[in-house]
Amino acid sequence: MSFKAKRKRPAGLSLAAVGGLLYLHIPLALIVLYAFTTEDKSFQFPPPGYTAKWFSVAWFDRPDIWPPLYLSLKVAAIATFIALILGTLAGAALSRARFFGRETISLLFVLPIALPGIITGISLRSAFDIMGIDFSIWTIVLGHATFCIVVVYNNAIARFRRLSGNLIEASMDLGANGFQTFRHVILPQIGTALLAGGMLAFALSFDEVIVTTFTAGQQSTLPIWMLSELIRPRQRPVTNVVAVFVIIVTLLPILIAYYLTREGEHIGGASK
């Protein structure tokens, strides 16, 4: 490897790098492929034939898919809603104010994502047992909202930190009270960050399986449905169809969120 010509890419390294990246992406491509196979009892490769019938089967002939789908959507929506409010409040409070214990509280808002899901899951389960709470949609929401808050908080506080304090003073100088300032100046500035945070939270909640298995009891969200299908498969290509659907539903919001938070860097500042 020559270090002098730093722009020249060593062939071996390039190969390793590209190889690694392909390794990351091929599995997803295969999922899509297998959604079209005619063989439904095994994962035979190459697929013996191709058909699109599984898409209609999934839609019409598998009533067991719909309830988990609805539950996932409901939980994601509620959890995202709660997270948007609480995450934004936390982001606003912690971005500027200096007070005793601020560092510790900031750490608290990282913990739900920093610690593995199983810890969150079993902790909640322990609490439900001690407090005698039964499983319901709300126990699931409780778990999801917690890490969704962290996601929204991260986006919100990053944007709040970039908000120039002068803008708020300028608005008040021109006659706007706190609420008017929030509506006309603060909200437009943080809007895209909140949107991005919300989308990330939704995607995360929709896909979440570890914490959910501990907090759902007998209920099934879509990932839980998939998990049981993986362990005891019925029509494998149908599982693939659902998997393709999940890929789209989780990937799209995340890409949009990424795009939104990148764009923000170009919004012109008022300062020199």
Added chain:
Amino acid sequence: MPPAVRFVNVSRRFGSVVAVDRVTLDIGEGEFFAMLGPSGSGKTTCLRLVAGFEQPDEGHIEIFGETAEGVPPYKRNVNTVFQDYALFPHMTVGENVAYGLMIKGMPRAEREAKAKDALAMVKLAGFESRRPAQLSGGQRQRVALARALVNGPKVLLLDEPLGALDLKLREQMQEELKALQKKIGITFIFVTHDQGEALSMADRVAIFNEGKIVQVGSPSDIYEKPKSRFVADFVGSSNVLSPQFCAKHGAPACWTSLRPEKIRIFSPNETVPPDHAHSDGTIKMISYQGAVTRFNVDCGGMRITAEMPADGANFKEGETVRLIWPKAAMVTMEGES
């Protein structure tokens, strides 16, 4: 007629730091008033006290006779031009300027018309639909000015408004601001650390140091008759003569300020005109400044700086010379600081 702004024994502390220390001040209506001082001297805090972003810990503030402390900024008929302009990036220039009017509830057509007029007044006619990000520093400053003035405030506050501009632009804006103030006729209060700016624009100047006002007066008062060593040093540069030195040279035995440009250099045997004082010494250092040349002369242990136009004196380092200055140029100061 009550003064535009009145401070009575106002103090403001941040923790253990006293930012503003028992300041008493009257600013008249229609004045172009400058608050001058080094960083941390309290001048910006005083401005913010007028705007309402800070509240005094002690003392009393009046704006046109009405009590101001406790009143939030959005209830004061006072507007500010911020140091970094603070233009709202998500609004157009027109919307920025009309913001205050929009908050007051003025209908759209009316406020758009007023915004247009305000922009024309700061020579930015036609810029309504641009965005702040597309403007240069000088243009943004004008927008900030228009945005403040369109609300018809009784007092306009400017926080180091010209700091970010380059020299040429700064000089141009100084003239324009002065003309604008004369035309509109309201009180302008502006904060700066640049003494040249304060002297050229203001009707009166207050000099701040460590939270206190050390001198208030017209620019020429401040410059010609500094009351303390601090003022003498901060506004222009000055020689500070000890009481003993002054006693030997026909002035009262006090700390005295003597401006370098009042001193002229001659060869050692030059006759001293009446009402002039003189001192002989050796040139220790010569510094060429372009328009002027500075001579640092050792007069029996006392270092005196004399400033002469560039072609006015042809002396070299180490030469013995005679410094001559009018006795009236020696200004007695009241104290060290």
Added chain:
Amino acid sequence: MNQAVLIEAREGVLGRISDAFLARPKLLTLLLLLPPLLWIGVVYIGSLFALLLQSFYSLDDYSGLIIHEFTLATYLELLQEANLQIILRTVIMAALVTLACAVIAFPIAYYAARYARGWMKALFYLAVMMPLWSSYLVKIYAWKLILAKEGIVTWFASALNLSWLLNGILSIPVIGGPSLSFSYIGTFLVFVYVWLPYMILPTQAALERVPVNFLEASADLGATPRQTFWTVIFPLALPGIIAGSIFTFSLTLGDYIVPTIVGNSRLFIGMAVYTLQGTSGNIPLAAAFTVVPMAIMGVYLWMAKRMGAFDVL
């Protein structure tokens, strides 16, 4: 138009509230912070305490109910041979996965840090992040497809006439199995796949911070590229690798889905926790099991902090 200097703005409830907050900004901060803090405090921290508490309870063998009394019996249960094996198995897997991730991630991170510029850099970032963001479960499922006996790997092997190699690997005792998707090797491969982006990103960040003139200085002082790599680049990249290893290690310790779907049904810590709290309702033992990875990670994090890994995150 004679306007008063102090405007009497439209006084409403909102106006008065706004005034109050302006006078007492700390109050505003408190009010903003209280709801989210309460949630995280009560729901999250509270349940962590519940977990700890549960680990000191025990399960009554006869009634199947949890006895809510303080005891160390549950922790003692952990020391039984079967449970110790579970813990050991998980820790060894975590260590191996971490090692493999570090080795595979390094070339990718190195390439991205040193050679990718402009749009390529963004492309790399997206390319690494996308699998990270795509559904966790779907990724694991994808690997089940790949590793299945009739799946693509077998087909690939036979196409290249390497079936003998594949069968040989599968017949290795302990880590082999009837097919890749029912063996430790399979579990290992999937873990590496799923956690790889977590290792790439901090390593890349650390490598990007190595100033180019370090390398030039090293070459200038006579070091060969290999020497420069081991004495300059690698030590500077190490904090990033360690930061990434925190993720891979901790995530492997706690995971139960991967071994369930791709594995030989021997238990890992995560699976043990899951099954224990499920039908048998043995939450105390499940809690005790969970404390183990928490304790391990605590020590690991402390060591990582000493080695400067936190500066990279």
